[in-house]
Amino acid sequence: MKWWQSSVIYEIYPKSFYDTNNDGIGDLKGVEKKLPYLKELGIDAIWLTPIYLSPQIDNGYDVADYRTVDPMFGNNQDLKELIDRAHRLNIKVILDMVANHTSDQCIWFKESKKSKDNYFSDFYIWKDPKPDGSEPNNWAASFGGSAWTYVPERSQYYLHYYASQQPDLNWENPLVRQYVYDAMRYWKSQGVDGWRLDVITQISKDLTFKDVPTTDSNKKYIPLKNTSGPHMHKFIHELNQQVLKPFDMMSVGEAPNSNIEEILKLTSPERDELNMAFSFEHMRIDKAIGKNGAIAVKKPNFLKLKQVLSKMQYELNSKSWNALYFENHDRSRIPTRWGNDTEYRYESATAFATILHGLKGTPFIFQGEEIGMTNPKYSVDEYEDIDLKNKYQEQVKEKHLLTTDEFLKVEHKIARDNARTPMQWNNKKNAGFTEGKPWYKVNPNFTEINVESDKLSKKSIFRYYQQLITLRHKEDILIKGDYQELLEDDKNIFAYQRSWKNKSWLILVNMTEKDLSLNELHDNLKNYKKIILHNYLNQKLEDILKPYEAYILEK
Known part of the structure; x- marks a missing residue:
């Protein structure tokens, strides 16, 4: 281990x-x-x-x-x-x-924007305008607006998946990769033990740079291929070989939009890429699609939460490791x-x-x-985040998709x-x-x-x-034990077993503020006599789970 x-x-x-x-x-x-x-x-x-x-x-x-x-x-x-x-x-x-992009105040970018033929010219992703002078394609940035910003000195646009002040690095350039690796080696020399790698699955781009197919030529779209590009695994493997493996550094990668198959590729030990990856799927159980793309939320779908977490437990078990x-x-x-x-x-x-x-x-x-x-429940002016402020400007002030109150009702949640x-x-x-x-x-x-x-x-x-x-x-059972979900179809109770050698634990949680019956688990519960942990003060297992009641029980 x-x-x-x-x-x-x-x-x-x-x-x-x-x-x-x-x-x-x-x-x-x-x-x-x-x-x-x-x-x-x-x-x-x-x-x-x-x-x-x-x-x-x-x-x-x-x-x-x-x-x-x-x-x-x-x-x-x-x-x-x-x-x-x-x-x-x-x-x-x-x-x-943060290796997908830098600040536009980074010396690399300041030099890169000066001309098409200096040392740093290809450290970022530059493209010529379309014949009419518009952006190279219809890609949108995650923080709103176009993913392209024009620079007169080069008569070109640069790509930024996030804010315009965060130009994306060109990982196709080997020099870029070595500059990133050298920075990581520097901090290793200062005693750092590991890395969380920001949006690491976005470092390889869709090199066709084609428009997202659409019927509305005035809209910008976040491309589906802005993660897991053609060379993503190659680049991460190289990072592993250059930095992570030689110095035995722990790694966990942020993996937006990566499905379970992609997470498994990223984290399988034999592939020498990452130790762990942060999946986003389980955090989208309350996300909704608003009218014309407006932000929206819905009541959390706890059945979906159980399905996603259980799938991660089953699929990664003995093959790689969960974050x-x-x-x-x-x-x-x-x-x-x-x-x-x-x-x-x-x-x-x-x-x-x-x-x-x-x-x-x-x-x-x-x-x-x-x-x-x-x-907190702040007003728009009291928040600091550029993502929130950009979305407010776009969805409330410019496009009138939401009122300020409607916008805040969503943001107060997410x-x-x-x-x-x-x-x-x-x-x-x-x-x-x-x-x-x-x-x-x-x-x-x-x-x-x-x-x-x-x-x-x-x-x-x-x-x-x-x-x-x-x-x-x-308890080794939490580190090494197998996982088995119970009550798979129950929308309100999360119940699962952990088993290791001769020990068996039952984790039992009410995810709602309602009293819930445990009749379906009655026969099973008779085997679990010992309370390992309980979040209510009375240490007694009953046939009713009180609001948000949680147990860890041992057979």
């Missing part, structure tokens, strides 16, 4: 974690100061979202210099000291590599999104945590998840910024995050929801996460 297979990894969004110099922005010294807290929680590794020099158009996912820590977070020495301190506490450190997550910096808070963040906040937070941590794979926790932080509010440490000023003015508004509920009060509560989500993590460290 590799270290990451028995680990729980904690994602840190440094900007919102803890501020030590009171400039309102979290910093690396803040992460270092909170390492004892993370050690108490029990996690094995931290993943830092990008801390490199950046104009912060997309909160650091627009990198200007891969080898320099942004001054807002500190400096390179601060990161080295954080890594050394973490290692002394037996905590590994994982960095975020398990519900929350991250791009995802909303689960108690708000799928649960009940008022009357049953503790119960729904711990219920979904039980589902996730009972599965086979490596669980990822996002900062604040372990205390049940919730989505906006990326919902997870990016500052960490809530205590009930004092700014939730104990900073003495200065926070870069982003603190969720007003910090007076009730914070680390200090949660740890003192009889219904402590933090303590529950501690127990889940301890079980993973102590």
Whole structure:
């Protein structure tokens, strides 16, 4: 077994974690100061979202210099000291590599845009206009608008899958690949243990650059082939051979739009690509298609959630390894999104945590998840995210697809910024995050929801996460055990067995705020006498599952 297979990894969004110099922005010294807290929680590794020099158009996912820590977070020495301190506490450190695109302020791009025949000319993807001067094709960017931006100096357009300030790198150029690998080797020399690879399945493009077929010539479309391009596996294998394998570095890739077959290819050990990949499919159970492409949500389809997670368990079992997550910096808070963040906040937070941590794979926790932080309900002006602001401009202001209230009703559920509010440490000023003015508004509920009060509560989500993590460290059944789903057709109860050698566990979770009968499992339940973990205070198994009630039972 590799270290990451028995680990729980904690994602840190440094900007919102803890501020030590009171400039309102979290910093690396803040992460270092909170390492004892993370050690108490029990996690094995931290993943830092990008801390490199950046104009912060997309909160650091627009990198200007891969080898320099942004001054807002500190400096390179601060990161080295954080890594050394973490290692002394037996905590590994994982960095975020954004290799699909850079910032338009990166020196590579500044040089590339100057002419068609300099050293950096082919570091990005440049195309001539159509005869009428318009974009090379009808591709749309994920953050809205065209995926192409014109540069007069070259009389050409460059490709950007995201914001116009995030030009996509040309991975067909071997020099680009070596520059990326060299940056990763540099951080390995500073002690980094692994990588989360941002949108790594998008590094190979559809080289035909054809229009998406359409009946509306005025529309832009996100091409279906913007992931898993023709050379994607070749490039990732090369990255593995050049960096990951020689230095024994753990890797987890973000894999938007990748199906189970693609995930299996990416993570099968014999292919020498990635250790794990983040699938998106299970996070789309509440996504809907609005009129004329407007954003929309629907009631979560928990049957679909069960089907997707079970398929991942069955298909990857003994072939590769699962990356398990519900929350991250791009995802909303689960108690708000799928649960009940008022009357049953503790119960729904711990219920979904039980589902996730009972599965086979490596669980990822996002900062604040372990205390049940919730989505805020901000006005459009109070959000910071470029994706949200661009969509608001396009869908409300320009196309009038939604009213502001309709737009916010959706974004209050699924906006990326919902997870990016500052960490809530205590009930004092700014939730104990900073003495200065926070870069982003603190969720007003910090007076009730914070680390200090949660740890003192009889219904402590933090303590529950501690127990889940301890079980993973102590019980081989969670690491090595087989998976078998029960009640496959039940829309409200997630029930599955984990089996290893002579031990059998039953994970049983009510995903709703209704009382649910366990009649169908009655005969099976008689065999499970021992309660390993339970998120209600009364330690007694009954024939009714209360709202968001969760059990781990042993035969």
